[in-house]
Amino acid sequence: MSKVFQISLGILAAIGGFVDIGDIVFSATAGATLGYQLIWAVLVGAVGIMIYSEMCGRVAAVAKRPVFDVVRERLGYKVGLTTLCASQFVNAMTCAAEVGGVAIVLRYLFGLPYRPLIAVSLLILLVSVWFLPFEWIERVFGFGGLMLIVFAVAAVKLHPNMGALGHGLIPHIDTPSPLIWFYFVVGILGATVAPYEVYFYSSGGVEDGWVPPHDLKLNKLTSILGYALGTVLSVSIMVVAAELFVPQGIEPGFLGTVALAAQTPLGEVGLILALLGMFFAISGASIDTALSGAYNMAQFFGWEWGKYQKPARAPRFTITWMAFFGLAFLVVISGVDPIFVTELSVVFSVVALPLTYVPILLVAGDKNYMGDHANGRLASTLGWVYLVIILVVSLAAVPLLVLTNMGEG
Amino acid sequence: MSDRPQLDLVLRVLDQQIVDWAGRRCGNVDDIAIEGDAGGTATVKGLLVGRDATRRRRPRLLAFFAGPTFGDAPEVEVSWSAIEDVTQVVKLKKFATELGLAAGDDKAAKWIGRIPGS
Numbered sequence: 001m002s003k004v005f006q007i008s009l010g011i012l013a014a015i016g017g018f019v020d021i022g023d024i025v026f027s028a029t030a031g032a033t034l035g036y037q038l039i040w041a042v043l044v045g046a047v048g049i050m051i052y053s054e055m056c057g058r059v060a061a062v063a064k065r066p067v068f069d070v071v072r073e074r075l076g077y078k079v080g081l082t083t084l085c086a087s088q089f090v091n092a093m094t095c096a097a098e099v100g101g102v103a104i105v106l107r108y109l110f111g112l113p114y115r116p117l118i119a120v121s122l123l124i125l126l127v128s129v130w131f132l133p134f135e136w137i138e139r140v141f142g143f144g145g146l147m148l149i150v151f152a153v154a155a156v157k158l159h160p161n162m163g164a165l166g167h168g169l170i171p172h173i174d175t176p177s178p179l180i181w182f183y184f185v186v187g188i189l190g191a192t193v194a195p196y197e198v199y200f201y202s203s204g205g206v207e208d209g210w211v212p213p214h215d216l217k218l219n220k221l222t223s224i225l226g227y228a229l230g231t232v233l234s235v236s237i238m239v240v241a242a243e244l245f246v247p248q249g250i251e252p253g254f255l256g257t258v259a260l261a262a263q264t265p266l267g268e269v270g271l272i273l274a275l276l277g278m279f280f281a282i283s284g285a286s287i288d289t290a291l292s293g294a295y296n297m298a299q300f301f302g303w304e305w306g307k308y309q310k311p312a313r314a315p316r317f318t319i320t321w322m323a324f325f326g327l328a329f330l331v332v333i334s335g336v337d338p339i340f341v342t343e344l345s346v347v348f349s350v351v352a353l354p355l356t357y358v359p360i361l362l363v364a365g366d367k368n369y370m371g372d373h374a375n376g377r378l379a380s381t382l383g384w385v386y387l388v389i390i391l392v393v394s395l396a397a398v399p400l401l402v403l404t405n406m407g408e409g
Numbered sequence: 410m411s412d413r414p415q416l417d418l419v420l421r422v423l424d425q426q427i428v429d430w431a432g433r434r435c436g437n438v439d440d441i442a443i444e445g446d447a448g449g450t451a452t453v454k455g456l457l458v459g460r461d462a463t464r465r466r467r468p469r470l471l472a473f474f475a476g477p478t479f480g481d482a483p484e485v486e487v488s489w490s491a492i493e494d495v496t497q498v499v500k501l502k503k504f505a506t507e508l509g510l511a512a513g514d515d516k517a518a519k520w521i522g523r524i525p526g527s
Contacts, residue, residue, distance in 0.1 A: 064497050072424045072437065077466040080424070085474055130526060301479065302426055302437030302458075304514055312527040315517035316479060 018230025019148055019237075020285030021101040021255070022094070022191035022346040024278065025339055027234045028258040029407065030184040031241030032251055034175060036160075036168030039235055041185045043169070045192025046231040048386045050224050052357055055364040055375065055383065056198045057219035060205030061212050062373045067202045067360060068299035074359035083355040084300045090352050091196055091293040093345035095324050096331035098286035099125065100338025101255060105279045108256050109272075115333065122329045125286050129321060134207055134307040137287055144280025150262050150273040151236040157265035158243040165239065183404040186397050187343065190350035192234070193390070198356065199292035203299075207308050212373055237261075253339065286328070294321035343406050350397040353390045361387060416495060418453065426498045427458065427487070427510065435505035435514075439463045442486055456492070456499065458510060459484040480513025 030038045059065050065073075072080040102121040107114050128137065173181050201223075210219065240261040245252060252258050255278060263271035291307065298305030298317045305317040312318075332338060361383045365375040375383060416422065418441055427436045439462035445451035460475065461484035467475045487508055493500040505511040521527050 069426060073420075077424065077439070077463055078468045081468060081471050081475055085471055130524075298434075299426075300437075302434060303479075304434045304511065310527060311524070312518045312522045315514050315521040318521050318527075319517055 018197075018227055019145060019233050019281045020094075020191075020194070020288075021098050021282050021338070021342050022187075022194060023234050024237060024255065024258055024281075025342050026184065026187040026191045026346060027237040028241040028245075028252045028261070030188055031238035032245035033407070034181060034184060035242040035246050036164050036239070037172065037174055037181065038184055038188055039165065039168035039238060040171050041188040042192060042231055042234050042238065044389070045189045046227055046234075047382075048189070048193045048389070049197060050227045051379065051382050051386055052193070052198055052360060053201050053223040053227065054220055055360050055379065056202035057205045057210070057223060058216060058373055059360065059364050059370070060202045061210035061215045061219060062371070063363065063369045064206055065202075065363065065369075066206045066295060066299055067199050067356065068296045070359045070363045071356065072300055074362050075355070079355070080300065083352070084296060086352040086355060087195060087199070087296055088293055090345055090349040091199075091289050091296070092324060092327050092331075093341055093348065094194070094196060095286055095289035095293065096328040096336075097338050097342035097345050098282050098289060099325065099328040100332040100336075100341065101282040102279065102286060103332065104255050104338060105275055105282060108259065109275050109279070118329060118332050121283075121286075122325055125283060125290070125325055126322065128283070129287055129290070129307075129325075130311065134204065137284075137307070138204070141280050141284025141287065145277055145284055147273045147277030148233045148237075148281055150266065150270050150277060151240055152232055154262045154265045154270060155236040155239040155243070158240060160239050160243055177404075177409055179400065179404050180407055180409055182396065183400045183407045186350055186393050186400055187346055187407070189389075189393050190346040190353075190397065192231075193353060194346070194349055195352055195356045196289045196292040196349075198360070199295055200288040203292070203295040203305075207306050216373065255339070286325075290321045290324035290328070293324040294318070340406075344401075347397045347401045350390075350394045352394075354387065354394055357383075357387055357390060421495060422456070422499060425495075427456070427501065428498045429501045429505040429508075429510070430493070430503055431505075433505055433511065435501075435508075435511035436481070436485075438499060440465070453489050454486075455489050456487045457484060458487060478513065480516040482509050482512055485509045 027042065056067060059070065068084070071083050075083060099118065099121055103114060103117040106117045106121060132140065175181050205219065237258065241252060244261050244264055250257065259271055259274040259278065262274035294317045295305060297320045303316045304314045306314050331341065363369055365380050367374045423438050423441060425438050426434055427438060429435050436458040438456045439459060440457040442454040442457055443451050444454045459482055460478045463475060485508060487501070491502050491508060493502045501508065506515065
């Protein structure tokens, strides 16, 4: 496979894999509630995930270390176990939200009852992970998720107010409820910098056997271009929601409402593409979260792991990702609203972020480990700046969740 | 200062991944067994792997989550002489099964092995 083709595949998979149910829910709700005011927050989050994904990928390529290897080594057993418990709780909740999201999208596509579709979703996901090789999981669900580009087309067709859009790049509060504004900032940052993305990305880098220097370029391009273009999708959803829902006073409490936003300017084709894009993007994220849970457990306890291995060669890893899907199924089948779980999981993921990112930053800057590939001044400065941002946001997350009644006011 | 090569046991050995002779991941270094009297010379006896080896470092509030062995032996001591090299991982001279490591994976493999395509 040519290098250009390989890089293109990586970038395309990253675009589709960037958007999950958390991004869709928070971008659409923030757009419908606050218009363009929080476009800057999506960009701030995107730069954060680019910086930390690039670092994780570099550590995976140079030191052959995935995130939870690094977490345990740098934070020690005690804090490492605390980080593991927090991350697994968030992974399980996120996985439940995504599995529920897949079932909801299938219901919109086929008009069948919701509960049996939860079982169908579970089956699709289990069979996909069991039979598809790692790179095909990335490609099938990453490329499928690209259908969400329909929101970018819809946004253009709606002729958004460019002045207001530009104003959205500058942080400003134009609402009588500043706490709601802060809640959505936390939600958007949390959804964009979701920790499972770096667990999956770094473990994938080790699985793919990345080696410097060639794969460092691939890593940089994938994490910067892929996430940048993925950001376009998130911003497009926000723009479409702002254009269509703000004037009508609609709050997109259902995934279908978000999909309908693509139908208004593009007709039925827009609606179907939006739903299919959501199906692939959310299914991909379900798989990422379940595998991330298995990667974290195996790396923390030292078990054999890897999707490149036959399942029987990494049996406890396999049982763990199956258990994550099983747990997600039980949560969703109990009748809990997946959108509610999504909002909770995003806000709680923010709390787990600092514990995940501190060890990465320490190892990526350690010349003993990374040699010439250790963080330079720019990466180091940006890493620390983002760590402070993440720390502030993580401290504010739960109080804002309570004070704003989950953004309801 | 001695010219002999030095190894930072806490940073480079403790909590590191252990890989057996065949390249199989078979545990993490949960503790280090050191012998010697107070004031005398301390010698590294071996590596400790397993739930019981983490007891002293386990947070009380999360003891429940650190309790299960997941099929592994509660504690295995790997003699220092069984170590081939310490790089990004601790590489062993022997196979995991010879040392009693990764028993949990061996047990779980019997279950997973029954599923078609495993």
